[in-house]
Amino acid sequence: MSDQHPRTKVGSLSHVWISAKYNFLNYFRARRFYVMLAIILIISGLLTALVGYYRPPGFVGGNALGFYGAGWGSFANFVVVLSAAFFGGDAISGEFQNRTGYYLVPNPIRRSAIYVGKWIAALAASTIVLAVFALIMVANGLFYFPGSIPWQFVESVAFAFVYMVAALSLAFAFSSLFKNSSISILMSVILLLFVFDVVDTVTSIVAGIEPWFSITYGAGIVSNILTVPYPAAKSVTPVGPGGRFAIAQFNATVPEGLLILGVYFIVMAVLGLVLFERKEFTS
Amino acid sequence: MAPSIEARQLSKNYGRFTALSSLDLKIQGTKCVGFLGPNGAGKTTTMKILTGLIRATKGTALINGVDVSKDKKGALASCSTLIETPEIYPSLTPKEALSMLCEIRGVPKEEKNKRIDEALARVKMTEWEGKKVGGFSKGMKQRVNIASTLLSDPEVIILDEPSTGLDPRGMSEVRDIVMSLKDRLVFMSSHLLAEVTEVCQEVAMIDHGKLLVYDTIENVTAKFAGGGGAIEVGFAGAVEEPLRLRVSKIPGVLSVTKSNDRHLIVKFDNAAVTQDRLFELVAGLKAGALSFTPASGLEDAYLSLIKETL
Ligand SMILES: Nc1ncnc2c1ncn2[C@@H]1O[C@H](COP(=O)(O)OP(=O)(O)OP(=O)(O)O)[C@@H](O)[C@H]1O
Ligand SMILES: [Mg+2]
Numbered sequence: 375m376s377d378q379h380p381r382t383k384v385g386s387l388s389h390v391w392i393s394a395k396y397n398f399l400n401y402f403r404a405r406r407f408y409v410m411l412a413i414i415l416i417i418s419g420l421l422t423a424l425v426g427y428y429r430p431p432g433f434v435g436g437n438a439l440g441f442y443g444a445g446w447g448s449f450a451n452f453v454v455v456l457s458a459a460f461f462g463g464d465a466i467s468g469e470f471q472n473r474t475g476y477y478l479v480p481n482p483i484r485r486s487a488i489y490v491g492k493w494i495a496a497l498a499a500s501t502i503v504l505a506v507f508a509l510i511m512v513a514n515g516l517f518y519f520p521g522s523i524p525w526q527f528v529e530s531v532a533f534a535f536v537y538m539v540a541a542l543s544l545a546f547a548f549s550s551l552f553k554n555s556s557i558s559i560l561m562s563v564i565l566l567l568f569v570f571d572v573v574d575t576v577t578s579i580v581a582g583i584e585p586w587f588s589i590t591y592g593a594g595i596v597s598n599i600l601t602v603p604y605p606a607a608k609s610v611t612p613v614g615p616g617g618r619f620a621i622a623q624f625n626a627t628v629p630e631g632l633l634i635l636g637v638y639f640i641v642m643a644v645l646g647l648v649l650f651e652r653k654e655f656t657s
Numbered sequence: 658m659a660p661s662i663e664a665r666q667l668s669k670n671y672g673r674f675t676a677l678s679s680l681d682l683k684i685q686g687t688k689c690v691g692f693l694g695p696n697g698a699g700k701t702t703t704m705k706i707l708t709g710l711i712r713a714t715k716g717t718a719l720i721n722g723v724d725v726s727k728d729k730k731g732a733l734a735s736c737s738t739l740i741e742t743p744e745i746y747p748s749l750t751p752k753e754a755l756s757m758l759c760e761i762r763g764v765p766k767e768e769k770n771k772r773i774d775e776a777l778a779r780v781k782m783t784e785w786e787g788k789k790v791g792g793f794s795k796g797m798k799q800r801v802n803i804a805s806t807l808l809s810d811p812e813v814i815i816l817d818e819p820s821t822g823l824d825p826r827g828m829s830e831v832r833d834i835v836m837s838l839k840d841r842l843v844f845m846s847s848h849l850l851a852e853v854t855e856v857c858q859e860v861a862m863i864d865h866g867k868l869l870v871y872d873t874i875e876n877v878t879a880k881f882a883g884g885g886g887a888i889e890v891g892f893a894g895a896v897e898e899p900l901r902l903r904v905s906k907i908p909g910v911l912s913v914t915k916s917n918d919r920h921l922i923v924k925f926d927n928a929a930v931t932q933d934r935l936f937e938l939v940a941g942l943k944a945g946a947l948s949f950t951p952a953s954g955l956e957d958a959y960l961s962l963i964k965e966t967l
Pocket of ligand 1: 656657671674675676694695696697698699700701702703
């Protein structure tokens, strides 16, 4: 029988690619991708219109770097978090909740190949969204400051990409943890948008400790790099009567930030994969 | 080597609940084996373990001799599966969904399109091949799922209630498809005993996570259906007790039980009365008998093996 209909052995790398290809096709046709693009277009459209009309000095009063700091620097992390949660937040939980896993998993393919393929597809979709936002920022920047794109902006875009890689791993881990897609998406958004920020602030201000364990602290390098000179690693502001209290503020240096994001990427990727490998398709 | 499916001391607990309890079953060769049992018996649980969707609490599941929990990719290399109405990525078309499986299963490129076209034609979905699956009805999706199991010409096919959600014609088409799958091992769970009788050569019955019997349909029927024949008689009106008694007094009749409001199951001794003579005698009661259907031997065996459900 096998002679009649030959089958070729498919390696796991090819399986990763197949999984990525069809998941990307699914993303690319789904409403969600266009909703995300629309959000980006609305944000950058508003930014373009408001800056064009009011010409706020914070944006156009100084140099190109100031412009990119105010525009890209303030919104890039938000865009990263939204796309990570949108494309990664239910990547695995959706396979359970929507029962699509019943079609894909009972086949001669490793779960890890499915997982990595889905991750690559989500990264591709998020990268498109981030790139669209970056391009609109560049178009605006060139309009006000023709002929110069500061190298810090290029670095910042690269850092935002690294942040996206880490945030996507985290969102994937959450999507492996929960069986409900809305919950896993919501958890990713809340965590990355609020919880980590609050933790950062509380640990530095209240405890005076550098929040080196926080992904959003590491992601601070995306906007920090656009500030010249680069913000101090630690600054203490005396407050209260006679300066009796001191409020500490920390900023991740570039190597520190990259290290934090890198560790998050690896730990979360492994954690998510282990969770998915162990997860059972029960209803 | 002949294709095989094997469960060794397979157990599955959900918390304290035992869904599957030391199931031992070895099926080997090219044939169709029906997997029967009441709701909650553990059929889907067994099949999910066999296909790597869940893990056994204890025991081993093997397909073609390969342990599924150790090497799912190897175990399923020549096994296609349809477990509990799967869903396809909604924005893919049937053609793309099948294409994905062809690539995963290593169907040679030059054969891919031909196989997809054939499989879609088998389930009568050719005219829908370019539409997104997301908008399909339940039965249309199930047809695509069935097409998916035919693509790579596997040696082993595991089907969990494949006719779920299909219209009557669809069900009969599934029967034809399964019957045409020669030279393969098909393991199919079903509640449709007529379907199983028609397409399978053997049956395995389980209840409460335990295997009750695994044998050929003839042997199971002979052993458990009780000697003699059985016939189901349908009446125009509701069947009352006096009528049941009158039927049971017909010579040669062993027992009469109500199967529902308007139907009686009449068991009779073949030696004492023939089926056509019984037919005349029941009609002679002038009680409004409308239909006479020979009850399936498998159904009889099933009912006597599985006393109560849940
Ligand atoms: N996730 C779960 N948690 C708890 N119990 C479960 C879970 N999944 C299944 N069960 C139980 O395991 C038992 C076996 O279920 P299974 O789905 O294998 O039955 P089945 O034979 O396929 O029934 P049906 O004919 O209704 O499809 C049932 O009693 C069910 O309640
Ligand atoms: Mg079932």
